Amino acid sequence: MNRFAELLDRLSYEPARNNKLRLIADYLRKTEDPERGWALAALTGALTFKHAKGGMIRALIAERTDPALFALSYDYVGDLSETVALMWPADPNHRANKTPSLTDVVETLSTLGKAQLPAQIARWLDALDETGRWALLKLVTGGLRIGVSARLAKTAAASLSGKEPDELEIIWPGLAPPYLDLFAWLEGRGDKPNNLDAAPFRPAMLAHALEETDLAALNPEDFTAEWKWDGIRIQAVSGRDENGEPVMRLYSRTGEDISKSFPDLLASLRLPAAIDGELLILREGRVQSFNVLQQRLNRKAVTPKLLNEFPAHLRAYDLLAEGGEDLRELSFAERRARLDKFITQLDDPRIDLSPQVTFETWDQLIAARANPAEGGAGLDAEAVEGVMLKRRDSVYVPGRPKGPWWKWKRDPMIIDAVLMYAQRGHGKRSSYYSDYTFGVWNGDNELVPVGKAYFGFTDEELKEIDCFVRRNTVNKFGPVREVTHDAATGLVMEVAFEGLQRSTRHKSGVAMRFPRISRLRWDKPPRDADRLETLEKMLVKIEVGRAA
Amino acid sequence: MSPEDILVPTPSGVCCKAGGFHIDPTRPVAKALITHGHSDHARAGHGAVLATQETLDIMRLRYGENFATSTQAVAYGETIKLDGVNVSLHPAGHVLGSAQIRVERGGLRIVVSGDYKDVPDPTCAPFELVPCDVFITEATFGLPVFRHHNADGEIAKLLHSVELFPERAHLVGAYSLGKAQRIIALLRKAGYDKTIYLHGAMQKITAYYQERGIDLGHVELVSGAKKSELAGTITICPPSAMTDLWSRRFPDPVAAFASGWMRVRARARQRGVALPLVISDHADWDGLTKTISATGCSEIWVTHGQEDALVHWAHLQGLKARPLDIVGYGDEEEGEPAEAGA
Numbered sequence: 001m002n003r004f005a006e007l008l009d010r011l012s013y014e015p016a017r018n019n020k021l022r023l024i025a026d027y028l029r030k031t032e033d034p035e036r037g038w039a040l041a042a043l044t045g046a047l048t049f050k051h052a053k054g055g056m057i058r059a060l061i062a063e064r065t066d067p068a069l070f071a072l073s074y075d076y077v078g079d080l081s082e083t084v085a086l087m088w089p090a091d092p093n094h095r096a097n098k099t100p101s102l103t104d105v106v107e108t109l110s111t112l113g114k115a116q117l118p119a120q121i122a123r124w125l126d127a128l129d130e131t132g133r134w135a136l137l138k139l140v141t142g143g144l145r146i147g148v149s150a151r152l153a154k155t156a157a158a159s160l161s162g163k164e165p166d167e168l169e170i171i172w173p174g175l176a177p178p179y180l181d182l183f184a185w186l187e188g189r190g191d192k193p194n195n196l197d198a199a200p201f202r203p204a205m206l207a208h209a210l211e212e213t214d215l216a217a218l219n220p221e222d223f224t225a226e227w228k229w230d231g232i233r234i235q236a237v238s239g240r241d242e243n244g245e246p247v248m249r250l251y252s253r254t255g256e257d258i259s260k261s262f263p264d265l266l267a268s269l270r271l272p273a274a275i276d277g278e279l280l281i282l283r284e285g286r287v288q289s290f291n292v293l294q295q296r297l298n299r300k301a302v303t304p305k306l307l308n309e310f311p312a313h314l315r316a317y318d319l320l321a322e323g324g325e326d327l328r329e330l331s332f333a334e335r336r337a338r339l340d341k342f343i344t345q346l347d348d349p350r351i352d353l354s355p356q357v358t359f360e361t362w363d364q365l366i367a368a369r370a371n372p373a374e375g376g377a378g379l380d381a382e383a384v385e386g387v388m389l390k391r392r393d394s395v396y397v398p399g400r401p402k403g404p405w406w407k408w409k410r411d412p413m414i415i416d417a418v419l420m421y422a423q424r425g426h427g428k429r430s431s432y433y434s435d436y437t438f439g440v441w442n443g444d445n446e447l448v449p450v451g452k453a454y455f456g457f458t459d460e461e462l463k464e465i466d467c468f469v470r471r472n473t474v475n476k477f478g479p480v481r482e483v484t485h486d487a488a489t490g491l492v493m494e495v496a497f498e499g500l501q502r503s504t505r506h507k508s509g510v511a512m513r514f515p516r517i518s519r520l521r522w523d524k525p526p527r528d529a530d531r532l533e534t535l536e537k538m539l540v541k542i543e544v545g546r547a548a
Numbered sequence: 549m550s551p552e553d554i555l556v557p558t559p560s561g562v563c564c565k566a567g568g569f570h571i572d573p574t575r576p577v578a579k580a581l582i583t584h585g586h587s588d589h590a591r592a593g594h595g596a597v598l599a600t601q602e603t604l605d606i607m608r609l610r611y612g613e614n615f616a617t618s619t620q621a622v623a624y625g626e627t628i629k630l631d632g633v634n635v636s637l638h639p640a641g642h643v644l645g646s647a648q649i650r651v652e653r654g655g656l657r658i659v660v661s662g663d664y665k666d667v668p669d670p671t672c673a674p675f676e677l678v679p680c681d682v683f684i685t686e687a688t689f690g691l692p693v694f695r696h697h698n699a700d701g702e703i704a705k706l707l708h709s710v711e712l713f714p715e716r717a718h719l720v721g722a723y724s725l726g727k728a729q730r731i732i733a734l735l736r737k738a739g740y741d742k743t744i745y746l747h748g749a750m751q752k753i754t755a756y757y758q759e760r761g762i763d764l765g766h767v768e769l770v771s772g773a774k775k776s777e778l779a780g781t782i783t784i785c786p787p788s789a790m791t792d793l794w795s796r797r798f799p800d801p802v803a804a805f806a807s808g809w810m811r812v813r814a815r816a817r818q819r820g821v822a823l824p825l826v827i828s829d830h831a832d833w834d835g836l837t838k839t840i841s842a843t844g845c846s847e848i849w850v851t852h853g854q855e856d857a858l859v860h861w862a863h864l865q866g867l868k869a870r871p872l873d874i875v876g877y878g879d880e881e882e883g884e885p886a887e888a889g890a
Contacts, residue, residue, distance in 0.1 A: 006705070012813070013822045019713070026712055065692065066864065072857045073693045077812055086693035086811060130695060130811070424791055430803060430820045431795045478818065479791075 001128060003031060004039050004102045005135035012146040015426040020148060024156035028183075037178025038106045042139060043153035046177055049109040051142035052117060057084055060122055064089050081141060085133035090126045099127045103178070105136065151254040161186045166203035166398040169255045173197035198239035198247040201255040202274055202320050202328070203398030207388060207405035214406075215362045223389045224332070225357040225365055227377055228407055229315055230290045230385040230499075231280040232297075234258070236314055236351075237321075238269035246270075250279075261302060265312040268350040273342060276318035276396075277354065280383070281310050287383035290513070291501045314351045316343055317388075320396055328396035332404075335396070357387055369408060382542065385498070386410045412496035413538055415440065415530040416521060418447055419491040422469040423480045425454065432462055433469040433481060436517065438493055440508075441531045447485055448508045448532060453495060456516030464520070465491070487527040494519035500539050510535050551682045554633070554653050555660075557849065557872040562660060562684065564651060567633035569598075571649055571660050574876035581635065583662025584646035585610070585725055588877050598622055600637060602645025602760065606725065609752050624673065640664040641675030642829050643726030644757060650678050658682040659843065665828070666835045667699070670733040671726070671762050675839075683845040687853035688830040688878060689808050696808050696832045702825040703734045706782070706804060709823055714780040717798035718823070721787035721805040724750050726829050728784045729757045731806055732764045734827075735782065745770035745778070747785035747794070775799055791820060808832065837861060852877035 007027045014020050024043065028036050041047045061070060061084045070087070077083040100108075105124065112120055121140060125133050138144050154172060155165040163186065174195035175182050184190030233253040241247050248269040250259045259266055262279070269275075281288040281296060288310075296310040319339035320328055327335050336356075343353045357376055359365040365387065368375025372384040386409035394404035417438035425434035435454040439447035457465065468483070468491055475482035484490050499513035510532075555562045561573035569579040572589040582590045582599040585606030590599075592611040597604065601621040608615060622628060624647065627636040637647035640662050648661040659680040666675045689696075710718050722728040728750045735744065743766045746754060751769060758764055770783050779799050789795060790803045805821045808828030816824035831839060836858060840848055847868035850858055855871040862869035 010709075010823070013816060013824065015822070022712060066860075068860050069692050069857055072854075072860075073691050076691055076854075077693055078814060082813060083693060086695065087691075089692075424820065426820055430801075431791050431793060479820070 001100050001102050001105060001124075001136065002132050003027065004035070004042075005128070005132040007039070008135045008138065008144065008146055009131050011148055015147075017152065020152060021156045021159065024148070024153060025159050028157055028160055033180055033183060034178035035101055035103050037180060037183065038102045040153060040157055040179055041106075041177035042102070042144065043148055044150040046150075047106060047139075049106070050114065050117075052121060052140045054080055054141065056118055056121075057081065057137065057141065060084070060118055060125070061088065064091075081137040082134060084125075085137055086130055088125045088133055091122075099132065100124050105139065109140065149254070150256050154255075157182070157186065161188065164398075169201060169203050171195040172255065173200045173249075173257075198241040199237040199249040199274075200239075201235060201237065201249075201251040201257075202396075203255065204233065204235065204253040204276065205396050205398060205405065206253075206400040207390075207407040208400060208402050210389065210406035210408040212366065212408075215366075218362075218389075220360065220362055220365070222391050222393070224336070224392055225359060225368075225387050225389050226317065226354050227357065227372065227384045228386040228388045228409070229278040229280060229287065229354065230383050231278040231287075231293055231315070234277060234279045234314070235320070236265070236269055236275045236277065237273075239272050246272075261297070261299070262312045263302060264307045265314055265350055268314070268346075268348045270348070271342070271346050272323050273319060274321040275314065275316050275339075275342075275351070276320055277314045277316040277351075280313045280315055282313040283311070287313075287315075287380040289383060289501075290499065312350070315354045316351060317354050318396065330395065331392060332390050332394045332396075333392040369410065372410075384410070409498075412498055412518070413500065414494060414496050414518065415534060416492050416524060416528070417450060417495050418485050418526045418529045419465075419468075419483055419493055420447060420449055420485050421480055421482050422465070429462075432466045434462060434466070436465070436493065438495060439485070440529060440535065442508070443532070445487075447526075450506065450508045450510060450532070450535065451495065451497070451512045451515045453493075453515045453517050456496070456518055457520070461517075461520055485526060488525055490526040492521035492524040492526055492529050493517050494521055500535065500542060502539065508532060508535075510539060549654050549656055551656065551658055551847065554651060554656060555658055555682075555684075557874070559873065559875050561874060562872070564630075564633060566653065567630040567635065567651070569630060569635075572662065572877075574874070579630075580616075581649055582607070583640065583649060583660065584642055586643070586663070586723075589662060592616070596620065598628075598635075600624065600645040600647050603647070605756060606645060606753065609756060624676075638676040638678050639673035641666060641669060641672060644672045644729070644760065644762070646672060646726075648676070648678055650680065656681055658684065659845075660684045661686065661839075663688070663830055664839070665831045666839055667697075669730055669829070670737060671729045671757060677839070677842050679844050681845055682847045682849065683840055683843045684849045684851060684872075685836060685840060685858070686830065686877070687836065687850045687855045687858040689828065689832050690836060690850070690854035690856075690858040692833045692857070694808060694811055694832045695834060696811060696826045696828045697834075699730075699734055699827045700738065702806070702827050703731075703738050706823065706825060707735075707738060707740060709802060709804075710780065710782060713802060716780075716800045716802050717778040718782045718802045718804055719790050719795060719798060720782060720784050720825070721790045721803070721807075721821075722784050723829075724786055725753050727806055727827070729754055729762065729764060730829065731784060731827065732767065733762065736763065736765045740782075741765060742781065743768050745773060745781055745783035747783065747789055749786050749789075750784055770797075787819070840867070841865070 010023055073087050074083045154168050158165045158168040171193050174197045181193040185192050235251040238248045248266045252258050281293045319335050357368050369387050373381035377384045389406040391404045417440050420439045421437040422433035423435040437449050437452050439449045442448045472484040473481045495515050496518040497512040497515040503511035555564050560575045561570050563570045569581055570577045571581045572583055573580050576593040578595040580594040580597050585603045590607050592615040595617045597616040598620045604619050622637050634652040636650045640646040640648045642663045648659050651658045657680040659678045663686050722731050732744050803821050804823035806825040806827040809815045810824035810826045848862050850871045851874050859869040
């Protein structure tokens with residue numbers, strides 16, 4: 001448990017993905033079976049046992065500590081598990097003779113009755129140190145929340161033998177903790193485990209971004225186009241297990257199983273196949289904005305009310321398998337024809353075909369992208385994020401190969417805003433002011449913050465902004481600096497963003513989607529920056545478009 | 549006689565009227581007894597200053613030759629008489645030269661402990677337990693969540709990180725008097741024998757420690773080193789330098805910070821620390837409570853820090869306890885001025 005705790009501790013502070021990968025890989029390399037397998041299960045969210053509740057942890061600490069000292073400590077630390085982990089006084093009468101391993105903890109928890117849980121947790125707390133107790137409490141209360149995705153943990157495991165993460169992803173659904181066969185294969189001691197899963201994930205194919213100027217080098221005849229919907233890219237897979245029972249699953253594009261969140265869609269996957277498509281919310285046949293979809297995401301409980309208000313829908317782009325047949329080696333044109341037939345045959349109101357955009361010349365496609373409503377998307381035009389170009393002859397390969405697929409997003413919305421506050425970044429950026437809060441003028445000629453951005457600029461521009469911040473600081477609040485921002489002096493930034501919605505959380509009443517700094521306007525005095533009315537107008541336009 | 553007949557707490561430090569001196573005063577006085585060289589306890593501009601030789605030397609290094617009108621070095625264990633008051637200095641285990649000050653008159657014993665820690669430190673004399681009637685204690689880490697046992701384990705964590713990221717530089721934020729040298733000594737103890745680099749602010753005090761015979765191995769100013777040479781190395785710097793322009797000379801630096809505050813995760817995160825090292829020169833909660841009990845005192849006065857919890861604890865033990873609310877302590881040693889009032 002101690003080494004696992006150290007790993008979690010270090011990961012929780014490490015901002016950079018590559019460093020996290022190395023920390024996990026180092027742990028997996030140096031830790032024995034089955035301990036490391038349980039750790040991998042914990043990091044990928046594959047552990048299942050009854051979780052302890054906050055109230056139980058509170059009761060445990062109340063038995064051992066003075067209430068006033070606990071209250072002062074909790075007030076200072078601000079987190080229950082952490083407070084308990086730090087102030088837990090070991091029972092002097094029951095000196096533990098051994099610290100529990102992660103394996104001990106996982107195996108015990110899987111068989112332990114609810115009534116014995118508090119006493120068992122107290123014994124473990126007695127035997128562990130501060131970091132160990134912190135990790136234990138995170139584990140038993142569920143949700144590690146240390147900024148590591150299942151994909152990242154799998155990538156680290158694959159790196160043990162220089163394998164591509166997708167290779168591991170393909171067999172992953174057939175594996176079970178503590179993954180002895182997986183590690184044996186990764187270390188060259190065993191064969192590659194078979195994925196016997198009836199509804200496996202197939203690593204997704206992704207597209208490169210395209211600029212209008214790239215079109216000249218491409219031949220329109222080689223390509224088909226379809227709308228890029230502003231939802232969540234998913235893979236919907238259906239198969240039959242060894243008993244002939246149907247198995248249905250939904251995966252995110254990184255292979256995380258998200259079936260539990262969308263039971264309403266799951267039931268529609270009646271025919272065995274693997275569909276690549278976009279998860280959307282449809283109401284009365286109309287695609288809802290991403291903001292609406294977001295309200296369905298990250299909910300703990302999927303209530304009937306939620307299902308009713310936010311009905312899930314799958315808009316199909318591609319067919320990767322049908323029955324037992326793998327279609328990925330076929331050309332996109334052939335797969336699309338199969339998909340067309342399959343969707344007709346499935347005949348389910350929750351699953352439909354993503355329409356193709358017809359064009360013969362690039363100019364026609366440019367026109368359709370500029371105006372999706374006229375170009376065929378009709379009333380759903382607001383949910384169109386751009387167009388996808390796919391070579392007719394493209395086979396389906398994992399990853400992001402350059403050439404076969406292109407995504408060509410709609411032009412972002414743009415405003416000129418004034419830099420108000422800057423905050424230092426993390427990791428490599430920890431000496432740079434790299435997180436910016438910017439504002440626009442309101443009716444009283446005051447700047448109101450409308451958003452925050454921390455990318456979009458070049459390294460060179462980052463240095464320039466950092467220099468500006470250091471020279472023009474008027475106030476410091478911890479890691480945050482307020483910079484000069486009056487009508488005459490200040491830094492105007494062109495901010496690009498993908499969407500806009502009303503928000504009660506922001507003083508300005510609006511919130512941007514995906515804002516980034518697209519240009520620095522050193523030439524522009526702050527007084528010429530945009531006004532809140534401009535955003536209001538954009539918002540009204542969106543709302544009118546949606547209501548039409 | 550009551551303790552207040554010997555020592556009177558004032559907002560600028562404790563004062564002994566009978567003996568005509570102050571201890572660690574935060575404003576200039578005629579005669580000052582100084583517990584240790586940190587700038588919140590040792591200030592320039594007093595008349596006579598009495599302290600250990602090391603503390604006097606450190607003050608001279610920091611403030612120049614004329615930091616006081618006159619000085620008198622007092623050895624650990626030596627008793628001096630100041631107008632009928634017996635005064636002696638005893639190791640506090642905090643930093644080189646740090647002392648507790650025992651004040652005795654008419655059989656009543658008060659110990660002003662200054663800042664102290666009760667765990668081993670290769671760079672200074674170990675804390676000496678001085679029995680007393682009134683113990684005046686700090687409470688920088690006076691909450692039961694602060695426990696900083698096993699500095700060696702934290703050093704192992706640092707060395708593991710250096711091994712894992714050989715292409716990156718490790719910056720260890722540490723206070724320039726005491727902590728910096730302790731980190732270096734602990735690294736040496738753990739078998740790390742490569743050059744350890746120093747920020748310029750660390751140089752004078754570190755050289756002084758070496759002069760006093762503390763073995764710190766090969767240390768070097770970092771300003772002369774090229775960026776590429778710094779891959780895989782350890783540099784000790786003031787905490788504020790880690791996020792300063794200065795840190796850009798290092799290849800993809802890993803920000804480590806050695807402090808008792810690192811025990812609380814939000815604290816480490818606020819400072820952008822990637823590798824928190826829980827190493828403190830102050831007694832932790834267990835150290836404070838154990839020490840107080842062991843002195844056999846019946847009363848404690850708490851100078852600064854998290855006094856509420858410690859006063860509450862003392863009451864539970866049946867001790868008399870009062871906070872002194874001295875303004876200005878706690879400003880240097882953890883580099884967080886906001887903490888002084890908290």
